[in-house]
Amino acid sequence: MKTLSFPSLFVLTSFFLGAIQLHVSNAQLNATFYSNTCPNVSAIVQNVIQQALQSDPRIGASLIRLHFHDCFVDGCDASILLDNNGTLRSEKDAAPNTNSARGFDVVDKIKTAVENSCPGIVSCADILALAAESSVSLSGGPSWNVLLGRRDSKTANQAGANTSIPAPFESLSNITAKFTAVGLNINDLVALSGAHTFGRAQCRLFSSRLYNFSGSGNPDPSLNTTYLATLRQICPQNGSTTALANLDFTTPNTFDNNYFSNLQTNQGLLQSDQELFSTPGAATISIVNTFSSNQNAFFQSFAQSMINMGNISPLTGTNGEIRSDCKKVN
Numbered sequence: 001m002k003t004l005s006f007p008s009l010f011v012l013t014s015f016f017l018g019a020i021q022l023h024v025s026n027a028q029l030n031a032t033f034y035s036n037t038c039p040n041v042s043a044i045v046q047n048v049i050q051q052a053l054q055s056d057p058r059i060g061a062s063l064i065r066l067h068f069h070d071c072f073v074d075g076c077d078a079s080i081l082l083d084n085n086g087t088l089r090s091e092k093d094a095a096p097n098t099n100s101a102r103g104f105d106v107v108d109k110i111k112t113a114v115e116n117s118c119p120g121i122v123s124c125a126d127i128l129a130l131a132a133e134s135s136v137s138l139s140g141g142p143s144w145n146v147l148l149g150r151r152d153s154k155t156a157n158q159a160g161a162n163t164s165i166p167a168p169f170e171s172l173s174n175i176t177a178k179f180t181a182v183g184l185n186i187n188d189l190v191a192l193s194g195a196h197t198f199g200r201a202q203c204r205l206f207s208s209r210l211y212n213f214s215g216s217g218n219p220d221p222s223l224n225t226t227y228l229a230t231l232r233q234i235c236p237q238n239g240s241t242t243a244l245a246n247l248d249f250t251t252p253n254t255f256d257n258n259y260f261s262n263l264q265t266n267q268g269l270l271q272s273d274q275e276l277f278s279t280p281g282a283a284t285i286s287i288v289n290t291f292s293s294n295q296n297a298f299f300q301s302f303a304q305s306m307i308n309m310g311n312i313s314p315l316t317g318t319n320g321e322i323r324s325d326c327k328k329v330n
């Protein structure tokens with residue numbers, strides 16, 4: 001029997017290693033998954049969001065956040081969309097989502113529009129990924145080819161949502177650990193935090209920075225004093241805890257790189273935002289500086305990091321199902 005020469009062994013081994021790597025990094029998703037079965041799905045999603053933006057300039061921000069909160073809990077499987085029922089404890093009632101996550105009605109509108117064209121084909125998990133891309137590109141940010149082929153979970157994980165989604169009061173090292181736990185690195189962390197270039201946050205999620213930071217009786221020292229005065233007007237002591245401030249005070253509804261220049265001038269809204277630039281010696285500082293000075297670099301990294309986040313543990317093949325109503329299992 002002829003033995004394999006070293007070069008052919010090398011080629012074969014590289015091929016199999018390459019195949020394994022592809023399998024892991026692309027997680028079996030691809031950009032043409034619906035090109036025969038629902039070729040217009042991206043346009044359908046985009047149209048519904050464009051309509052919704054007319055009456056709610058915040059909706060794009062709310063939709064991308066749903067994809068993030070979905071992917072960080074047992075992967076991008078639309079588990080966040082399931083309502084409570086007798087046996088299922090909804091992720092919607094987990095601390096990071098309750099009275100906070102929004103846009104579920106628009107997801108249902110998108111699903112209805114998609115079902116009208118291609119019944120039973122497109123998963124709710126893929127709708128969230130497509131909605132995230134449309135929301136960014138319609139707001140002035142980058143476009144990218146969304147990888148598709150995810151299927152929908154039959155369960156939710158409320159406890160997982162409570163523990164896996166980062167909180168705005170956490171340290172940079174805790175937040176980094178939560179990203180690492182789902183296979184994302186600090187480049188992904190800084191790029192994806194740039195999504196706070198649009199959308200809003202409630203006073204209750206940052207007001208401790210304004211009056212009594214870490215029990216000091218004083219405001220967060222890493223907060224610009226003029227910006228502090230503005231935020232105190234929006235969130236007076238003993239005022240409404242649900243009043244809203246723009247995450248990016250300069251261009252609140254536009255997807256641009258101003259989020260990063262805000263951090264450089266101590267005008268990040270959340271503690272977790274400002275920590276990316278103000279934590280002494282942090283590796284995130286130079287990434288903030290790069291994205292602040294080069295919007296193209298930010299847009300490129302953001303698109304790649306959205307693909308990385310969208311690849312977190314999808315259900316594929318015969319796992320999960322294609323829900324016909326995103327709110328409940330079939």
Ligand code: HEM
Pocket residue numbers: 058060061062063064065068099100101102166167168169175192193195196198199200201202203205247270272
């Ligand atoms: C790095 C850790 C992160 C923390 C601690 C965090 C925390 C928060 C908090 C506290 C809010 C305000 C929620 C409210 O007021 O009800 C918020 C809003 C938002 N987050 Fe994050 N976030 C993080 C990462 C991300 C990522 C990775 C994305 C997307 C890629 C994202 C997208 C958004 C958007 C767009 C909003 C505004 C939503 C709206 O206006 O409805 N965030 N985030």
